[in-house]
Amino acid sequence: MSHIKIELRKEDVDFIKGVCATFNNDPQELINVLHTCQEHFGYLPAEVQEVVSDGLNMPVAKIYGVVTFYSFFTMTPKGKHPISICLGTACYVRGAEKVLDEFKKELGIQVGESTKDNKFSLSSLRCVGACGLAPVVLVGDKTYGRVAPDDVKNILKEYEN
Amino acid sequence: MSKYSTHLLVCGGTSCHSSESDAIVCNLRDELEAKGLMDSVQVILTGCFGFCEKGPIVKVMPDNTVYVQVKPEDAQAIVEEHIIKGRKVTRLLLKDPVSKEPVSDPNKMDFFKKQLRIVLRNCGFINPENIDEYIAREGYKALGKVLTEMTSEQVIKEVKDSGQRGRGGAGFSTGLKWELARKNQSDEKYVVCNADEGDPGAFMDRSVLEGDPHSVLEAMVICGYSIGASNGLIYIRAEYPLAIERLKIAIKQAREYGLLGKNILGTGFNFDITLRYGAGAFVCGEETALIHSMEGLRGEPTVKPPFPAESGYRNHPTNVNNVETFAAIPAIILKGAKWFSSIGTGKSKGTKVFALAGKINNVGLIEVPMGTTLREVIFEIGGGIRNGKKFKGIQTGGPSGGCLSEKHLDIPIDFDNLIAAGSIMGSGAMIILDEDDCMVSMAKFFLQFTVEESCGKCAPCRIGNKRLHELLGQICEGKGSIEDLDRLRNMSVVIKDTALCGLGQTSPNPVLSMMDNYYDEYVAHVKDKKCPAGQCKSLMEYVVNPENCVGCTACARVCPVNAISGERKEVHHIDPSICIKCGACMEKCKFDAIFIR
Numbered sequence: 226m227s228h229i230k231i232e233l234r235k236e237d238v239d240f241i242k243g244v245c246a247t248f249n250n251d252p253q254e255l256i257n258v259l260h261t262c263q264e265h266f267g268y269l270p271a272e273v274q275e276v277v278s279d280g281l282n283m284p285v286a287k288i289y290g291v292v293t294f295y296s297f298f299t300m301t302p303k304g305k306h307p308i309s310i311c312l313g314t315a316c317y318v319r320g321a322e323k324v325l326d327e328f329k330k331e332l333g334i335q336v337g338e339s340t341k342d343n344k345f346s347l348s349s350l351r352c353v354g355a356c357g358l359a360p361v362v363l364v365g366d367k368t369y370g371r372v373a374p375d376d377v378k379n380i381l382k383e384y385e386n
Numbered sequence: 387m388s389k390y391s392t393h394l395l396v397c398g399g400t401s402c403h404s405s406e407s408d409a410i411v412c413n414l415r416d417e418l419e420a421k422g423l424m425d426s427v428q429v430i431l432t433g434c435f436g437f438c439e440k441g442p443i444v445k446v447m448p449d450n451t452v453y454v455q456v457k458p459e460d461a462q463a464i465v466e467e468h469i470i471k472g473r474k475v476t477r478l479l480l481k482d483p484v485s486k487e488p489v490s491d492p493n494k495m496d497f498f499k500k501q502l503r504i505v506l507r508n509c510g511f512i513n514p515e516n517i518d519e520y521i522a523r524e525g526y527k528a529l530g531k532v533l534t535e536m537t538s539e540q541v542i543k544e545v546k547d548s549g550q551r552g553r554g555g556a557g558f559s560t561g562l563k564w565e566l567a568r569k570n571q572s573d574e575k576y577v578v579c580n581a582d583e584g585d586p587g588a589f590m591d592r593s594v595l596e597g598d599p600h601s602v603l604e605a606m607v608i609c610g611y612s613i614g615a616s617n618g619l620i621y622i623r624a625e626y627p628l629a630i631e632r633l634k635i636a637i638k639q640a641r642e643y644g645l646l647g648k649n650i651l652g653t654g655f656n657f658d659i660t661l662r663y664g665a666g667a668f669v670c671g672e673e674t675a676l677i678h679s680m681e682g683l684r685g686e687p688t689v690k691p692p693f694p695a696e697s698g699y700r701n702h703p704t705n706v707n708n709v710e711t712f713a714a715i716p717a718i719i720l721k722g723a724k725w726f727s728s729i730g731t732g733k734s735k736g737t738k739v740f741a742l743a744g745k746i747n748n749v750g751l752i753e754v755p756m757g758t759t760l761r762e763v764i765f766e767i768g769g770g771i772r773n774g775k776k777f778k779g780i781q782t783g784g785p786s787g788g789c790l791s792e793k794h795l796d797i798p799i800d801f802d803n804l805i806a807a808g809s810i811m812g813s814g815a816m817i818i819l820d821e822d823d824c825m826v827s828m829a830k831f832f833l834q835f836t837v838e839e840s841c842g843k844c845a846p847c848r849i850g851n852k853r854l855h856e857l858l859g860q861i862c863e864g865k866g867s868i869e870d871l872d873r874l875r876n877m878s879v880v881i882k883d884t885a886l887c888g889l890g891q892t893s894p895n896p897v898l899s900m901m902d903n904y905y906d907e908y909v910a911h912v913k914d915k916k917c918p919a920g921q922c923k924s925l926m927e928y929v930v931n932p933e934n935c936v937g938c939t940a941c942a943r944v945c946p947v948n949a950i951s952g953e954r955k956e957v958h959h960i961d962p963s964i965c966i967k968c969g970a971c972m973e974k975c976k977f978d979a980i981f982i983r
Contacts (some may be wrong), residue, residue, distance in 0.1 A: 251682075252682055253680075253681050253682040253700075254682060255682035255683075256662075256663065256665055256679065256680075256682050257662075257663065259665070260624060260663055260665070290684055291682070291683065291684055294667065294684040294685065294841070295664075295665030295666050295667050295685070296665070296666035296667065297624050297625070297664075297665035297666035298665055298666075312586075313586030313587055314586045314587040314743070314744070314781065314784070314785075314815070314817045314831070314832075315586070315587045315743030315744055315749070315817060317831055318744045318745060318817060318819060318823060318828075319744070319745075350625070351584070351586045351668075351835070352584075352585075352586035352587060352588075352589075353400070353625065354400050354583070354588075354589035354592045354593075354626070355400045355401045355404050355438075355589075356401070356438065356587055356589060356741065356743035356749055357401035357438025357439055357441060357743075357749045357750060358401050358404060358405070358438070359743065359749070361404075368404035370401070370404055370405060
């Protein structure tokens with residue numbers, strides 16, 4: 226599992242238990258429970274999965290299997306400003322890979338990593354459906370369209386403070 | 387709607403939304419407020435118009451004027467010039483690519499001329515967050531007709547006779563699917579809408595859900611009535627927050643109007659819809675995998691039979707249809723099977739929505755009758771290839787589809803013709819490639835996608851696709867041999883024959899079709915160790931052009947591996963055996979004396 230160890234506060238445990246209860250503690254609702262938990266915590270560390278396992282009365286191994294199966298779920302926290310570069314086909318043929326390389330170079334991190342100060346994290350995703358704007362970069366909720374490698378520095382500058 | 391004399395329709399689709407269409411709406415409202423026009427002019431945020439390339443789009447009705455690439459600061463000009471003075475804002479009109487004259491009427495734009503909109507009939511016309519506007523355009527009329535005038539057998543017969551085939555990819559007859567689900571007796575049945583649009587480059591389902599969510603809800607109730615189900619589930623990607631939001635609003639409004647829930651329209655029929663969220667797995671577009679995912683499990687497919695129509699969600703008979711399939715149903719019921727089947731080709735009826743993307747001038751969403759040729763789609767509606775480059779190929783059907791070349795341009799697009807040509811319809815994504823795209827790298831790109839998205843359950847897909855990807859990687863690096871091409875083909879055929887589900891069975895399609903259509907390019911990679919498109923870095927060679935080189939030594943000084951030799955004021959030379967192809971010399975040279983061969 227993940228190398229990150231966290232300690233859940235009592236209210237965190239209560240929150241997770243509460244989420245399970247709203248879904249009637251039904252194991253078939255696991256994905257909905259995980260979505261709600263990830264929205265709350267930002268990621269799904271092992272400790273959270275253990276409480277879910279308790280709440281839905283199912284083995285934690287099953288939960289781990291589901292968390293690692295779906296790319297939307299993550300066991301590592303994202304940076305303050307998560308950067309996602311679309312590598313869908315439309316963005317790829319319009320040069321998204323070069324944009325990604327530029328972000329890697331500027332931030333000094335690889336896909337799936339966060340900067341040391343945890344300000345930025347880098348990920349790639351498959352198609353946000355804004356192919357008219359290819360190549361597309363998301364920083365948090367903000368979408369940048371028609372991004373060229375030269376734009377990368379300016380985009381990062383917006384988040385300097 | 388009647389109290390307003392003019393409507394300003396602002397595109398709220400994903401692409402335009404990302405380009406500040408919200409701010410355009412705000413500014414337009416502020417301008418109208420300032421001029422005291424709020425009572426006569428209404429600003430509506432609609433669904434996608436499809437013309438994403440020129441977004442954000444603002445359409446003025448009833449003048450039928452379309453403004454393109456509108457910025458929030460243009461709101462003032464639109465209100466002052468168009469609304470108050472009645473003059474069109476010429477600088478915001480589309481320029482005809484040939485005559486260079488401004489065009490305001492969408493029906494005169496090449497992009498819209500050949501389109502026929504059935505599925506997208508309401509996208510860009512109505513406010514998707516207002517059920518009244520859907521009802522004003524004959525919304526829920528089909529449901530009324532079905533519940534009060536038709537038996538379930540009649541509905542299924544109508545859908546069967548229309549000849550509609552599933553738009554999700556496989557092209558199975560919709561009516562037949564409903565009939566199978568109806569025949570299986572059970573006290574509990576389910577209607578599932580597959581909105582897990584995972585195919586990169588396809589965004590039609592998203593546009594329908596964002597622009598016309600009620601059409602899908604209405605069709606699901608009709609389907610429920612036909613097969614005897616009272617529960618509907620929409621499985622939608624978590625990556626589509628706007629579509630989720632609009633569906634939630636639509637479901638709430640439909641319940642308030644008695645169009646969902648108990649005793650619909652007073653007929654005693656009960657049906658309700660809930661949302662289920664995907665979590666980013668391409669394979670969940672396969673119906674058995676989708677059902678497992680809805681049950682809280684890993685989205686792994688299972689062998690069919692049993693088909694979902696016999697045993698699906700929670701082991702009950704389940705009917706799964708795609709968003710686009712559902713969206714056409716109300717129109718089929720209202721206008722009749724005869725009308726629908728009069729459109730299209732012999733075995734593919736109606737229209738199909740395609741998402742055009744890649745190296746094409748007009749990126750966007752289009753709907754054309756089946757049987758339209760690829761040439762019409764690419765060169766007339768799509769406006770041809772960007773930057774005057776040469777057309778090379780078109781990938782249809784996403785990573786599971788194939789790449790068709792110049793010689794296929796005149797085939798009429800339908801399910802069977804695309805299969806015969808070595809590709810598939812798939813969800814309708816069309817990625818256009820130009821002369822700069824390398825067909826080995828593209829095949830590798832698609833395989834990388836399949837490898838990442840393979841669920842790992844069956845060996846052909848888990849291991850075979852990985853091997854295909856490795857082989858393609860070696861070829862791109864100049865380490866391939868001519869025997870590798872045979873190996874690629876053999877392995878592809880075996881994977882196609884033996885993989886468990888649609889994902890694995892179709893994943894070698896890009897390799898096979900690209901090898902069929904661009905074999906010379908593959909041979910060039912393995913025999914001559916050259917990449918004709920100049921994309922494969924390992925196969926490129928940096929060369930000094932002796933005519934331009936002045937011997938300034940700038941390149942030699944910047945080279946990190948000392949691969950460049952030459953005396954001052956003499957022509958320099960790059961040693962290809964030392965060169966690491968970093969490109970630093972080319973960037974540094976002020977005389978354009980270094981080029982890639």
